[in-house]
Amino acid sequence: MKLKRPTALAAVMLKEIRQTARDKRVLAVLLVAPVFQLIVLGYAVNLDVNHVPTVVADEDRTAESRALVAGLVAGDTFDLSEQVERASDALAEVAAGRAAVAVVVPHGYARDRAAGRPVQIQGLTDGSDSNRAIVSQNALMAYATQRSLGDVRAQLARVSAARGVAVTLGGTVVEPRVFYNPTLTSSHYFVPGVAATLLLIVTIIVTAMGLAREKEVGTLEQVLVTPIQPLTLVLGKTIPYGVIGLMDLALVVTAAMVLFDVPLRGDLPTLFTGGALYLLSVLGIGLFVSAVAKTQQQAFMVAMLFVMPAILLSGFITPIANMPEWLQPLTAFNPVRHFVEVMRAVMLKGASFGDLLPQLAALAGMGLSIFGLAVLKLSRKLA
Amino acid sequence: MSGGSRVNRIRAIAQKEVFHILRDPQILVFALGMPVALILLFGYAVSFDVEHIPLAVVDQDHSSESRALVAAFTAQDLFELVAERETAEAVEPLLRRNVARAALIIPQGYSRDVHRGETATAQLLLDGADNMSASIALGYANSIALAQSLGRARVQLGGFEMPVEARVRTLFNPRLESSVVLVPGLMVIVLVLVAVMLTALTVAREYERGSMEQLFATPVGRLEIILGKLAPYFALGLVQVLLVLVTGVVLFDVPVNGSLALLFLIASVFLLAMLMQGLVISVVTRNQMIASQVAAISTLLPAMLLSGFVFPVDNMPPVLQGIAHVLPAKYFVDGLRGVLLRGNGLDVVWLDLLAMGAFFAVMLVVATKRFQRRVA
Numbered sequence: 001m002k003l004k005r006p007t008a009l010a011a012v013m014l015k016e017i018r019q020t021a022r023d024k025r026v027l028a029v030l031l032v033a034p035v036f037q038l039i040v041l042g043y044a045v046n047l048d049v050n051h052v053p054t055v056v057a058d059e060d061r062t063a064e065s066r067a068l069v070a071g072l073v074a075g076d077t078f079d080l081s082e083q084v085e086r087a088s089d090a091l092a093e094v095a096a097g098r099a100a101v102a103v104v105v106p107h108g109y110a111r112d113r114a115a116g117r118p119v120q121i122q123g124l125t126d127g128s129d130s131n132r133a134i135v136s137q138n139a140l141m142a143y144a145t146q147r148s149l150g151d152v153r154a155q156l157a158r159v160s161a162a163r164g165v166a167v168t169l170g171g172t173v174v175e176p177r178v179f180y181n182p183t184l185t186s187s188h189y190f191v192p193g194v195a196a197t198l199l200l201i202v203t204i205i206v207t208a209m210g211l212a213r214e215k216e217v218g219t220l221e222q223v224l225v226t227p228i229q230p231l232t233l234v235l236g237k238t239i240p241y242g243v244i245g246l247m248d249l250a251l252v253v254t255a256a257m258v259l260f261d262v263p264l265r266g267d268l269p270t271l272f273t274g275g276a277l278y279l280l281s282v283l284g285i286g287l288f289v290s291a292v293a294k295t296q297q298q299a300f301m302v303a304m305l306f307v308m309p310a311i312l313l314s315g316f317i318t319p320i321a322n323m324p325e326w327l328q329p330l331t332a333f334n335p336v337r338h339f340v341e342v343m344r345a346v347m348l349k350g351a352s353f354g355d356l357l358p359q360l361a362a363l364a365g366m367g368l369s370i371f372g373l374a375v376l377k378l379s380r381k382l383a
Numbered sequence: 384m385s386g387g388s389r390v391n392r393i394r395a396i397a398q399k400e401v402f403h404i405l406r407d408p409q410i411l412v413f414a415l416g417m418p419v420a421l422i423l424l425f426g427y428a429v430s431f432d433v434e435h436i437p438l439a440v441v442d443q444d445h446s447s448e449s450r451a452l453v454a455a456f457t458a459q460d461l462f463e464l465v466a467e468r469e470t471a472e473a474v475e476p477l478l479r480r481n482v483a484r485a486a487l488i489i490p491q492g493y494s495r496d497v498h499r500g501e502t503a504t505a506q507l508l509l510d511g512a513d514n515m516s517a518s519i520a521l522g523y524a525n526s527i528a529l530a531q532s533l534g535r536a537r538v539q540l541g542g543f544e545m546p547v548e549a550r551v552r553t554l555f556n557p558r559l560e561s562s563v564v565l566v567p568g569l570m571v572i573v574l575v576l577v578a579v580m581l582t583a584l585t586v587a588r589e590y591e592r593g594s595m596e597q598l599f600a601t602p603v604g605r606l607e608i609i610l611g612k613l614a615p616y617f618a619l620g621l622v623q624v625l626l627v628l629v630t631g632v633v634l635f636d637v638p639v640n641g642s643l644a645l646l647f648l649i650a651s652v653f654l655l656a657m658l659m660q661g662l663v664i665s666v667v668t669r670n671q672m673i674a675s676q677v678a679a680i681s682t683l684l685p686a687m688l689l690s691g692f693v694f695p696v697d698n699m700p701p702v703l704q705g706i707a708h709v710l711p712a713k714y715f716v717d718g719l720r721g722v723l724l725r726g727n728g729l730d731v732v733w734l735d736l737l738a739m740g741a742f743f744a745v746m747l748v749v750a751t752k753r754f755q756r757r758v759a
Contacts, residue, residue: 026673120547125552127724129695148548174507205675293409300671301413319513324427351479355480
């Protein structure tokens with residue numbers, strides 16, 4: 001199939017742009033909504049666990065136990081929500097959802113420590129939020145270890161004095177050096193991924209629903225009786241949305257940098273090459289959807305059927321390395337995964353075109369084949 | 384107008400909507416297939432546990448002590464050795480290209496410091512781009528180093544017990560499986576997708592095609608149209624709740640500690656609130672594409688992000704917390720987890736029910752008001 005009349009293509013594109021621009025609300029959906037969503041998402045996506053509501057049952061009620069509790073809630077992790085008398089009361093607080101952690105300091109805590117006997121403090125966490133439970137458990141154990149180390153040092157000092165030689169810990173210390181995101185800010189990690197998924201949602205729904213709308217309203221037949229070739233029609237209806245997608249990319253990257261201080265360490269050409277190749281896949285899938293869907297409702301649902309798994313399997317929220325072994329290779333066929341990697345690597349790590357060659361090649365391969373097949377299928381169907 | 388004929392009219396509208404759904408089996412496939420597909424994905428693919436962190440090692444000390452440290456790092460499933468290099472410069476490209484997420488550098492003199500009883504320092508380079516994995520990796524590394532230190536102290540002191548130990552136990556989800564937590568959260572997404580998205584589109588479609596005027600020309604009242612339109616989707620939503628619940632219990636051992644009746648009551652109130660919101664969107668936008676995007680922003684996004692489903696609401700800035708406390712999604716996830724996992728009764732979840740009920744009432748008023756004004 002060959003494109004015979006370039007002017008016809010321009011005419012279809014112009015019609016599509018006019019139609020889109022005429023309805024201010026559609027334009028708002030295409031250009032304002034992504035930025036708005038980025039802002040909400042950027043502030044919401046934060047997996048840090050801080051200020052866990054903690055109920056404490058101090059059964060010992062001594063100066064030592066109070067010091068232990070005070071030290072525990074002094075940091076950012078635990079917030080004292082209530083102090084109760086007995087362990088059972090603390091448990092009830094957690095069961096009612098008023099506290100996420102119950103800490104019980106047993107009776108005899110001060111006495112046992114003074115006598116050099118090991119003591120156990122109890123931590124009960126609410127497993128209905130597993131992430132928070134894990135983090136608070138680790139924090140509680142780390143706090144106990146930290147308290148213990150003080151005792152170990154004191155013991156070592158006593159042994160040194162008794163033996164007359166210095167016995168020291170000779171401790172191994174790990175000194176961290178964090179690359180790319182030294183403050184470990186959540187938004188720096190999530191926002192580039194959010195941008196990739198927003199681009200997906202906006203463009204795929206518009207392309208999928210656009211043609212279905214013409215079918216529904218009946219204007220598709222009218223266009224098909226004109227001398228315009230199906231190929232011209234498909235390309236003319238898609239190219240403007242590709243351009244809008246690239247504009248959206250520019251907007252969300254700017255918003256990420258201005259609002260969330262996400263750095264841009266790499267170069268823009270690499271980022272936009274990745275973006276353009278990614279949009280080819282996304283628009284192609286949108287076209288496939290519009291080829292099968294008869295109504296806008298169907299188009300929307302089928303698009304969602306692709307969007308939800310694609311986002312989940314992109315490594316945007318949870319790392320791909322944590323997925324089951326059999327599932328991991330399948331994510332190689334997910335364009336969203338590759339573009340999320342490109343966005344993160346270019347913005348945070350300053351990766352160059354050469355560094356990202358595997359991802360870009362995958363995006364190009366998928367983009368060209370999906371888009372090509374979709375255009376062919378749809379033009380055949382319309383012809 | 385007699386009561387009997389009112390019921391008949393609602394039934395007629397509902398029947399018309401059921402025909403719409405049945406004529407278009409894709410909708411049914413979507414409405415019933417989506418929950419199962421999502422639950423499988425969430426259950427199997429989404430895990431917040433960070434393990435198998437790819438680790439590069441630079442051992443410049445070449446001693447038994449340095450090898451012991453490397454062995455301690457790779458002994459558990461936490462780190463996985465992917466590369467060994469001679470210099471620190473050589474590992475940086477590995478981090479940049481995502482080959483490794485962390486790099487352990489043991490400098491020359493590490494074993495000497497250990498033997499002298501001085502603090503022996505190893506460096507851990509972390510890919511901070513993924514801040515969660517990085518901070519978890521650092522936590523693992525610190526506890527490995529601490530274990531090494533305590534092991535040596537134990538030898539020097541001739542054995543001792545940890546003076547203070549925290550014994551931790553998890554209530555309600557003892558194995559801390561994320562799937563147990565995610566399945567109740569998933570219900571909110573499934574219900575939102577069908578309840579809001581489909582109702583938002585179905586009424587907008589009638590406006591777009593002009594058939595809404597035809598409906599208004601019939602003697603059917605506004606409230607009757609609303610109830611009739613929503614009834615089939617309400618029933619569909621309840622079937623979905625059942626579907627998600629059964630799949631969750633059978634495949635992922637999600638416990639049902641509270642009462643099933645209460646669970647369905649919570650789900651029903653949430654469904655009503657969502658259906659009504661979908662209707663409001665539909666009546667206000669009257670355009671399917673805009674309705675779908677507005678619905679995505681005002682319901683799907685909050686369901687995924689502001690419900691506490693994955694991201695804790697307590698960490699959000701005050702404005703977002705305020706929004707989260709108005710929308711029903713947070714209360715639904717709260718109540719559902721309470722009933723399913725903690726076995727809470729009405730005495731605990733009544734507030735969640737009340738909040739969702741209030742939202743429903745407001746939406747109902749808006750829907751009937753807008754309906755009248757725009758069509759008259």
